[in-house]
Amino acid sequence: MKRQPGNAARPEPVLVMAMPEGGAVRLSAVTLAAQKAGLSPGQTLADARALMPDVAVHDGDPDGDSVTLERISGWCGRYTPWTAPSGLETGGAAGIWLDVSGCAHLFGGEAAMLDDLTTRLAAIGYTARAGLTDTAGAAWAAARFGKPGIARCVIFPEGEHAARLAPFPHASLRLPPDILDGLERLGLRNIADLADLPRAGLARRFGELPARRLDQALGRVDEPISPRAPAPVWRLRTAFAEALGREAHIAAAARNLLEALCNRLSRAERGARRLELCLFRVGGRVDTIMAGTSRASHDPDHLMRLLGEQLDRLPEPPTSAPDPLSAAAEAMVETLTLAAVVTEPLRAVQTRLAGGRDDDPAALERLVDRLAGRLGSDNVMRFRARDTHLPERVQEGASALTGDPSKGATPWQPPQPRPPRLLARPEPVEAMAPVPDDPPVLFRWRGRTHRITRAEGPERIEPEWWREPTANNTTLDADTRDYYRVEDTDGRRFWLYREGLYDRNSADTPPRWFLHGLFG
Amino acid sequence: MPADPQLLQRLRSRIAAIERGGSGSPSTDDYLPLGVTEIDEHLPWGGLAAGAVHEILDGDAPTSNSTSNSTTKIGGALNGAVTAFAAALAGKAQHTRARPIVWIAPRITARESLYAPGLAGFGLDPADLIAVRVPPGGDFAATALWAMEEALRAPTVGLVCAEIEALDLTASRRLQLAAETGGGLGLLLRRDVGRDARSALPPTACVSRWRIAALPGGPSEYSNLPGTTRWQAELLRARGGRPRSWQLEWRNDGQDNSQTPRGFALVPPLRDRSLPAPTEATGEAPARQRRTA
Incomplete structure (x- = not known):
């Protein structure tokens, strides 16, 4: 349970969280002090009030709980990359799984690691119990039902989990309450009793x-x-x-990590496509920075520029500390992790001795990476041609990060002139076209009247009837279009089309005119 | 005594090179010729100087007449004429400098976005074009300028085109400096606010300022068809050069398979432009057919 700000020095309050459940308000979580007073999760609030009239009740917040759990789970990434939140659905208190195989020696052994874990969690306001055993199930039991040794940690030595688990109650097996009740009625006290039972009978009775x-x-x-x-x-x-x-120090530390990572990558002839830098702050917050590259790279200068760009613009972390001084202390960074999430093979490249400025093909990719890092990868695009005759579908913007898509694609050269600017959505215009199937003589667009002096057309474009109408093209694909290239008195050129045909439409719904592009 | 024009030209480019802090003989790395002898010779650099930023104003009326909304502040979409002109220049840069183009535009103009098939018609190969959209927000102008600076500094970019409205002297100096260090060629596309001295755009550190407006198209076989694309290109200001105005047209905008080399050309000085003279027809693209697709 998260400490209330400013309450740290006082004795642990008798505090419960309550939530409406099944027609009654029941306790969802209780503090240790409340537990000592006889309150337990699942009790109705009325019972709890009867036992302790002055109990402090807060509203339960399961969504907030899972967010917090997720955050702590991320924070635990400082011990091992393999962490997972374990929710409340299994019964008992919520927790976090950590697979620490091969990690404990980095922290001076298993006991020291758990000590470090619980101490640090306590420092940021969480009371935690830790269990470390050979299996996940035993660890779950040990953390919740074991007799804590030093620093609320229970460690089963290797191979001893069966013997150590024997005296544990059935509740430590993550079983639902109805099964627990049943076992209780049979007179089974602990796991040793259960283990002795014949399997077939047990399964028949309890599944x-x-x-x-x-x-x-x-x-x-x-x-x-x-x-x-x-x-x-x-x-x-x-x-x-x-x-x-200080930001400069953090950046320097990140740079050191990056150089080590790039060294390892280059020795393995691989390059990073996506990097993830995690900043573990004292206050328990974890900031994650992602950087993508358009081609695999193990150049620390380039990658650092991508990370640095975002490092500079990290938002001020929100804090629960009341005064600015401890807020600053909470925002300090105590651990950094850097991971190349996506890597690709990358051969060492022979650089030119003379270093000509033209011959660095990676320079463009570096520019694209930097632009995409700051503006977002979907804002740095290359155009890709699609094999279709619908003007708005011919061109597709693809993120420039995903390589060079254009080579060998459909050629761009259209058989008919096309405007250099296209309106994403054709805009309806008021047009005066006295003769059917002829271009209009004048039209009004965005409050300005254009008198047409010359026109070319029509170029008829039929809708792609074989395509299912989707949210994007319901209106655009509705009808046949006749396109005209027109020029007004000032020499400005537009691409107009008439939607629908005169003979198909009845007199009361005349075809509508749209402006679709601006010609040069 | 009449001076040798070639000598003058060489001296001008030497001085221009010294002014830019560079030296040595001019090459295609140093300037981008427009391919029109009269203009290239008039410009002090033999074309548009590289390692520099040029300002191109959209001389046509704005496509949106709402003056109070946010598009005026951060730049609405530009007209077709100036877009086509910039695309033609970018296409030239793509070919002579053999490097890709970066085109930076505010994201808000995505509703009037660049259209690759149309750009291809003006000689710009969309395969070698990187389109950058700057998302709107508080630091929009700073982000757009940053993106242009980065692109100007990158040695492998042939030309940087940016649609940036808000530009003060300091910002333009920064851009000019970035272009000088990276050797990049920058085009700043902006809307013209007014033609008289009082309401004109404030001066910038760009080495030249142009105003491009649409002209009624060239002649065609049928008088009611739009002919070749034509522009009124005004050189309003050039460092080391004199202002001047030309009427330009685009030869072969793609739909014909004529052998006419694609590129800019001066509008032939005809008395009556609506009637093509027989001598002009060879230079013109063959007249288009009126067809129904």
Whole structure:
């Protein structure tokens, strides 16, 4: 439970969270002090008030809880890339899975790592219990039902989880309340009792869940848990003895990480296409910066420019601290991780000895990367030709980051002149066309009247009837269009079309005129 | 005593090179010829100087007559004539400098976006064009200028076209400096606000300022068909040069398979432009057929 700001020094309050559930208001979470007073989750609020009239009640917020859990789960990325939030649906308190295989030695062993974890969580206002065992199921039980040793941590030595779990209650197997009640009625007290029962009878009575949970806890069957994000192969991490506050220092640290990463990438003849830099702040916040490149790169200068561009523009982190001084302390960065999320093979390139300015094909890609980094990748485009005769569908903007799409594509040269500027949505104009099937003699567009002196057309374009109408083209594809290239008295040229045909339309719905493009 | 025009030309380009902080003989890296001898010789650089930013004003009336909305502040869409002119210049740069083009436009004009088939008609190959859209927002002008600066500094860009309305002296100096260091050629497309001295756009550090407006098209076989694209190109200001005005036209805008080389040409000084003289017909694109597709 998150500490209320300013309450740190006071004794833990008797506090409960309550939510309406099944017609009654029930407690969804209670503090340790409340638990000691006999309150427990699932009780109705009325019962709780009867036990403790002065209990402080707050509204439960399951969405907020899962967001917070997700955030803490991200924060735990400082220990291992493999983390996953474990929600409330399994019963018991919510938690976070961490797969720390091969990570503990970085923190001075398993005990020291858990100590570090709970201490740091306590410092940012969360009371946490940790369990570390050979299986996920046993760890879940150990964290919630184990007898905490130092610093609220329970560690089962390797291979001993079966023996250690034996005295644990059934609730530690993540079973729903009705099964727990049933087991209780049978006089089964703990996991050892359950393990001795014949499987067939157990399954007949309670379904396969108790046996499966037991097997998972004991490691007889595998328990797959999907991590929050797949652990990347190319990932480096650095922690600072002293948290960093200045942007320049953070950038320098990121640069060091990047150089090490680029070294490893270049030795493996790979280049990064997407980088992810995570800033773990003292206050528990994690800021993530993503940078994409249009071609694989392991050039630290270039990649740093992409990251730096965003590093400069990180928003001021929101903080719960009341005064600016501790707000600044909370925003300090204590750990950085840098991962190449997407990599591609990249051969070493022979650079020219003389270094001519024309012969660096990567220079354009670097420009595109920088522009896309700041403006967003969909705002830096190359045009791609599509094989269609509908004017607005001929051209498709594709992100320039995704390589060079244009080579070998449909040629651009149209058989008829096309305007250099096209209106994304054709705009209706008031046109005066006295003779059917002739261009108008004048039209009014955006409050200005244009008298037409010369015109060419019509060029008839039929709708693509074979395409399903979609949200984008319902109106555009509706009818046959006759296009005219017209010139007004000032020499300005427009691309007009008439939608519909005279003979198909009855007299009361004359064809409408639209302006679709501006000619040179 | 009449001076040798070629000598003058060489001296001018030497001085221009010294002014830009560079040296050495001019090459296609240093200037972009328009391909019209009269204009290229009039310009002090033998064409549009590279390593510099040129301002091109849209001399036609704005496409939107609402003056109070935000498009005026951050730039609405430009007219077809100036777009075509810039596209033609960019196409020239693509060919002579053999490098891609970057075209920067505010995202708000996406409703009147560049249209690749039309650009191709003016010699700009859309395959080598990178279109950059600047999203609207508080720091719109700064972002757009930053993008143009980055593109001007990049050595592999043939020409940078940017539709930027708000431009003060400092910003234009920064752009000019970026162009000088990177050797880039920049075109700033802006709307003209007024023709008299009082309401004209304030001066900038760009090396030249042009005003492009549409002219009624060239002659065609049938008098009621639009002929070749024509512009009134006014050189309002040029560093080391004199203002002048030309009437330009675009030869072969793509729809014919004529052998006429594609490019700019001066409008032939005809008395009556609506009647093509027989001598002109060879230079003109063959008249288009009136067809129904």
